[in-house]
Structures are given as C-alpha cells and as structure tokens.
Amino acid sequence: MDSLEPLLRDHEFFRGLEPAYLALLVGCASNVVFREGSFLFREGEPADRFFLLRHGKVALEIAGPGHGALIVQTVPEGGIIGFSWLFEPHRWQFDARAVELTRAVALDGVCLRGKCQQDTRLGYDLMQRFARVATQRLQATRLQLLDVYGRAGAYR
Amino acid sequence: MPVLTAELARPAWSIPVPWRVTAARREVHDIVTLDLEPPGLAGFSFRPGQFNMLYAAGVGEVPISISGDPAARGPVLHTIRDVGAVTHALCELEPGQVVGVRGPYGNSWPVAEAEGRDVVLVAGGVGLPPLRPALYHLLAHRHSYRRIALLYGARTPADLLFTDELATWRGRFDLQVEVTVDAAVGMWRGNVGVVLGMIARAQFDPANAVAFVVGPEIMIRFALTALDEAGVPAERVFLSMERNMQCAVAMCGHCQFGPFLVCRDGPVFPYPAVAPWLSMREV
C-alpha cells in the first residue's frame, strides 16, 4: 500500500503527524470505493473504521417512518467521516450513504484502538485531531439547529 | 384602487412615486420577486446593495433590497419575503397593479474596491437577493476581478432562490458556486451543512480577497469568524445590516445601530467599523 502513504501524509487531517505514526496508520489503511447509493456504514452497526474521502460526497442521514431519510450533513471530498470507532459503545448513530461514486481511504479502527492503548502518545495525538473536527461539527450543528433562515420564532 | 400620480408640486422625502408591476414571480413558497417599472420615461439607477421603500396602498411601507442587475434597462427587480402585513400585500400584487416607490437609499457593496482581487460572496437565506446585483456587476466586469466564489446557504432545498440562475452560474468556468442547505430529505444530492463550512473549500487567496456577507445576523457573525480564521483581513470584509426602518432618510431614528444609522451609513458596513457593536446584545 505504498501509494497510500503520500495520501495520508499530505492530508490536512494528519498534518504534523510523526512519521512513525504515519507509517503505522498506513499499515491500517486501505482503498475503498462506494457506488452511488451504497452505504459506508449503517445505524447500529459496529463502528470499526473511519474514512478519509478522496473523491465524491457522503450524506450522514437518519430515516424514520413517514418521512424517509433526513440528511443532517454532507461530507465533501477531503472530509473525514466517523468518530464512533474511538468511543464506546463503538456503534454508528447514523447511516452514511454515498451520494455519488465515492473513493475513500478506510482506516481500521479496531487495530488503531489497540495501538492507541499501547502508545498513549499516539492516542493523545489522534484524540486531539478528532476532537477538533468534532468541535467544528458541533458548532455547525448548533448553527443548523438555530434555524436562522426560518420564520421568526421558528426555533422558539 | 386609487391612481397615484407622479406629478407633484414639490417632492417631499415621504411621497412615493407610483410604479407599475410588470411581472410577479413566486420564487419559493414565501418569497416573491416583483418587476417594477417607473412611470413614463423616468430614469432610475441604483448601485448594488441599495434598497427602495415600497408602499402598499393604505397598508404600509417597507424597505426592500433591489435584487436585479444595476446595468440592465427596464423593470427594476425587488425580492420580497412574506413576513407581515405589508410584505404580504406586496407578495399578492399582480401585473398591472401599482406600488409606491421611493429610493434608492443606502450605500452599496464596494465593487470598485474589490477590483483586482478575489471576491467571496457569502449569502444566507433571503440574503442572496441584496447580493445578486453585486454578482451581476462582477460578472459584467469579469476581467476586473480575479477569482469569484458565491457561497449560498438556505434552510432546505425548497427554499433555494434563483435555482435556474444558480445552475447557469455553476456552468461557468470563471465562477465557483457552492450551495448548501441546513436540512434536507434523502433525495437531495447537494450539500447539507452550514454555509460557512464552505468557506474553507472556496478557492480564493485570503491575503488578496474581499468578502461580502449578508444573511441573518447570527449567520453573519459565524461567517465573520470563519473568514477571519481563513485569513481574510477584517478591513476587506463587508456585511449588510438590517434594522427597523421607517423614513429611510436619517430622520426617524429607528434604524440606529449604535453610532450608525443603517439607512444612511449602511446597509453595507466594513467589518472593523461594526465589530464592537455586533458582539453586544440588544444594541
């Protein structure tokens, strides 16, 4: 998987990662492709990996009776999907569907979890990176929740 | 309905001129664009970002951004959201009917200052209409600007304005258009997420860019933070403010925003001037 090393090294998400850790990650990485309409993961399934999107678009959505699937966020090229691999209960909360043909790098979460426990420095480093993305997603979600474009009083 | 006449002994600031509705288009469920023509051969010109006061006979008057092309001859476009008695009356007008108009008022987007630079337009919700005239101007003088990016966010796909035009603009090679919504159902193939999340993906050089931002005030504040994080200097970020407006000629005191009168000193403001006031509540 030599071709994956520059990909991970140059990706914004892993900027500044120590070369030894990078090599470790490469060892846990694989190329994956999702046809349009197929799912990267489904709600309730075990969360055992995360993805860097190289090409395409993925919708995080949840479905219910009477209204079909509701999209809460789309992740574009270069984005990262999946935090639940890192935290108990290691289960996906949403469906992730490829809106169009999507190529991604999948990273083996089970393997990485083990390595993080052995080397807490690696664990701290990855935790920081994921926490940052989670914070950004939280701010965005809050702004979506405020329904600022809604009619006055829509949120209240 | 009584006929308003344009012949007045002495024009006073408060007297509207009767314009005729030549077209009325329902853009989305609660937003209408009226094409209005002034009487006779009266010339009317405006700069992008300016607004008119539109008077619905006997109901009232509201400030409405002019949403059309400043260089175009013919009807002047006004895009109106139905949120109250006056806007409702305006949204119900049909071609042939008359609207009272006075204006244009306010200042305009600094399109001249943006020449030679990348331009990032950030519009939220019904913030796109007041920004559209600026985009028309930029495209009409395309060679005067470097890269142009339009970032537009709306509530849901059903609330997206000017979708035909968005598609046309998206087809250009010299314009980046990114559209997103806050929420959507599964069939939507576009983006879901906040508009400021697209700032990171817009193609522009922050050190040499100008940004125009308009939308709900909360969205504006988030966008300003995102532009700041992206490295756009504050003095090259401009936003459009909104306050209660009744006279539009700096006399009635309603549009005060701290030291500013939005009708006279705005609605377009450079970020540094308003920064201390934006962060305070109930100003």
Place this chain on the structure above:
Amino acid sequence: MASITSGGRSLVMARASLDTLLDVLRSRGFRLVGPTIRDGAIGYDDITSSADLPAGWTDEQDGGFYRLRRRDDDALFGYNVGPQSWKRVLFPPSSLLWRLREAGGEAAGPSDEPADRFAFIGVRSCELHAITIQDRVFIGGNQVDPVYASRRDGAFIVAVNCGQAGQTCFCVSMDTGPKATAGFDIALTELLGDGEHKFLVETGTELGAEVMAEVPHERAAAADTARADHIVQHTAASMGRQLETGGIKDLLYANFEHPRWGEVASRCLACGNCTMVCPTCFCFSVEDVTDLTGDVQERHRSWDSCFTMDHSYIHGGAVRPSNRSRYRQWMTHKLATWIDQFGTSGCVGCGRCITWCPVGIDITEEAAAIRAADCRIPDEGGAGGQP
C-alpha cells in the same frame, strides 16, 4: 437661520415696550408663541400680550418634582423651562405627511398648505442649542423635512437669558448657556430691581434690528450691560446639576455592559416621559392609513420613543426587548452615539428629563456613576467589571 451680527449694540427697553415689540411682530404677520401657565406648569402656547406671560411666577424643580411658586416680584421670565419645548411647534407631535385622493388626485403634502410664521417669545439658550441640534436632523441631512423646514424658516426668535438657574439645570456643563450667544433675532435680559423693570436688548440679525427700530428703546448704559452680565454669571454659578463631558463618548462606548445599566433599569418604568419632554429627541413613527372606502390614503407621522417595544422591531421581535437595553439606548444616544451620528451631543442640559421622570432618574447621576466605576480602569478595590 439667524446669525449674530458682530458688534450688535446693546439697547435697553422698558417693560411696557415689550408689548410694543409683540405688537410689531404681530403686525408683521407673526403668530406669537410664548410661555404661559397651563395645567399647573409653564408651557409654550399662543399669546397676544405680556399679560399672557407668567408674571410673578417661578418654578421649583428637582428629580421627579415640578411646582409653580409665586415670586415676590413681577418678573415676566423668572422661571426656567417647563415640560414642553419648542420642538412641539417645529416638530409637532402628530402631523400629516401627505394625503392622496381617488382618481387623478395629487399627493398633497403639508408644504402645499400655507404655513404660519411663528415668533417664539422667551427662548432660553439651552433651547436655542436644542433647535440647532434638531436642525441637523431635519434640515441638515441629505433630505429636508418640509414640515420642520416651513416652520423653521420663517421663525422669529426672541431669546431670554436666564435670570436664575433651576435645580435640574446643567447647561454650563453642556456649554449651551445660560447666555444666548447665537441663533436669535433678539435676546433679552430682564433687569428688575431698584424700582425699575426693563430689558437689556441685543439684536442678533438685521431683521431683529429692523423690528427693534419700531420699538421704543435707548442705548444701554454701561451699568445696564454690567448688571445683565452679572445676572448671567450668577445664573451660571448656581446650576443645580453638573455633568462631566470630558471623553464621555469613549467612556460610554467602553461601558456598554456596565452593571449600572441593570441598576437603573430596575428603577426605570420605560414610560418615555424623558423622550417626550426632551427638546432634542426626534424619533418619529410613520403610519399609513386609508379611510373606510379606501379612496383616501394618508401618511402620518407622530412622536415615537425608543422606550417602546415597537421602536426596534424587526421580523418577529424587538432588538431591544429589555428595559436595560432601552434605557441604555436612550442615554448613550443622547450623550454619545449622537455625536457620531450628527456631530454634536444630543443633550443641552435643560434638566427636563430629570424633572419629569416619575421616579427621578437623573442623567447626570447615571453618567457620574459610570464614570466613577469605569470598566476600563483596573479594579482598585471593588468597583467595575462585575457581572
């Protein structure tokens, strides 16, 4: 408007000649408006002669307090200012902006109707400044208001230099008095005592001099001028309140989250009295109406107040829903943001807001409280910066 002519010689006229002055003005077509007692206070209304003036009366004022008291002399101008100001004439509480009638009617504005030419009798220096301040709003911007302009253009001003200071007066702090220095056609200083009752007269314009030429007068003696000066100095030295204006704009801009705003909000009733009596407050609301048939449309404007919930309303709510933010808006506008908006302070130190506040909120006290605990100054033992 009138500007002072340099080297205006001082004249003296007898008390009786005041009626001659009023007659001359009336014969020249002016409608006289001056101080007169109404509803237990001294207000400005139509007058015909000096008999209508509150001779021998004075006013006692303090925070939330106003009473008329008898003087022990017959001074015609021996009081300060009442609840009304000249804005009631220049900027009427309610006026028609235009009316439109069915089928071919023209929108007729009030400028199409003949306007009275007013002569204001007894304008105090603070009020002259207030008029100048409102001039900037209504006729000094990009657009001119025809209602204000038509009343202002023709107005003849007879100013009066205050012979006493009120308990709520602070014109000295605001540099707006007590001596009228500009903006009048004629200025009077009442000289009463030693068996004499006369007026020192200064003319400020050619028209003022022309009018005075028809009124019996003499050249002022040095003693008269000195006495008038002395009266004004005494007034200046006995101001009831004072307000430190040094750096006040920056002070208030930096203290928008000061705890004092919450404190005054707990007392403020948001009744808006202060905005009604203030001679510079100019906010107005615009209302469009039709008659029942819909054939006649009218646009009216009427005094509004930033203390109302409607004042700052935009889609769905007020920008300033709390008492705290509305009091803050009023006071920071008056003393600070007005400077950026129109180039001068909005306050002339007349003290009306203090007198007519039902709970006696005192703008000078509030400004002093904020200055004393300025959030910009590091805490030196307790003050400032608390939530």
